[in-house]
Amino acid sequence: MAEKPQGLDILAFGAHPDDVELGCGGTLIKLKKLGYRTGVVDLTEGEMGTRGTVEQRYREAARAAEILGLDHRSNLKIPDGNIVLNEENRRKVVEQIRRWRPLLVLAPYPDDRHPDHVHAGNLVTEAAFYAGVKRMFPGLPPHRPYRVLYYLSKYEFQPSFVVDITAEFSEKRRALEAYRSQFFNPEWPEEQTFVSSQAFLEAVEFRARYFGWSAGVRYAEPFWIRESLALDDPVPVFRRQIQ
Numbered sequence: 403m404a405e406k407p408q409g410l411d412i413l414a415f416g417a418h419p420d421d422v423e424l425g426c427g428g429t430l431i432k433l434k435k436l437g438y439r440t441g442v443v444d445l446t447e448g449e450m451g452t453r454g455t456v457e458q459r460y461r462e463a464a465r466a467a468e469i470l471g472l473d474h475r476s477n478l479k480i481p482d483g484n485i486v487l488n489e490e491n492r493r494k495v496v497e498q499i500r501r502w503r504p505l506l507v508l509a510p511y512p513d514d515r516h517p518d519h520v521h522a523g524n525l526v527t528e529a530a531f532y533a534g535v536k537r538m539f540p541g542l543p544p545h546r547p548y549r550v551l552y553y554l555s556k557y558e559f560q561p562s563f564v565v566d567i568t569a570e571f572s573e574k575r576r577a578l579e580a581y582r583s584q585f586f587n588p589e590w591p592e593e594q595t596f597v598s599s600q601a602f603l604e605a606v607e608f609r610a611r612y613f614g615w616s617a618g619v620r621y622a623e624p625f626w627i628r629e630s631l632a633l634d635d636p637v638p639v640f641r642r643q644i645q
């Protein structure tokens with residue numbers, strides 16, 4: 403008898419390989435340490451990127467997946483620069499959600515400078531809903547995750563909450579360094595871009611420090627949720643001192 407594929411507790415979607423590492427890499431490392439099964443689905447192969455080949459980026463994504471401790475990583479091969487909200491793409495994302503049956507889905511905040519991040523955020527939002535509608539895309543049994551948690555790319559939002567990644571920040575940095583063709587790397591022979599500049603990598607740190615500082619911890623990743631958060635006991639949640 404064929405083995406039933408095990409599900410995932412957390413499934414993070416990124417428009418391009420490395421988006422997830424930037425936006426919620428520390429959170430994925432933390433969730434793995436807490437014992438959850440984690441996975442990443444990249445929507446595109448990032449073939450429009452200025453630096454690196456598709457093959458190099460697959461190798462880099464696989465190396466980063468090891469550092470994040472992922473149980474699964476795959477790529478939907480939607481064209482880079484053209485993540486459109488159509489039936490074919492909705493079906494692809496719905497199938498991933500039904501196959502892996504995550505409790506939580508992580509997606510890019512759907513207001514951003516990069517149009518692919520906007521479209522990816524909206525595509526995953528729609529798919530997370532339709533995955534629970536039995537008569538949509540019949541085949542795999544329906545599944546509706548508890549929530550979609552949106553992570554930060556470029557444009558900021560007022561976070562609904564932040565995740566303390568103080569203990570995970572150095573591993574997040576290592577996961578980003580796995581993308582040798584993409585981020586600051588003076589040894590890389592191709593032309594310099596905004597993403598490969600030293601300033602970009604510095605921004606990863608100062609933004610994590612900023613959101614950490616706003617919540618009384620050293621490093622944090624911000625998230626936004628559309629619906630309110632209900633707390634059973636607010637006291638332990640607010641036990642941290644804000645200095």
Ligand SMILES: [Zn+2]
Binds near residue numbers: 418518
């Ligand atoms: Zn991206």
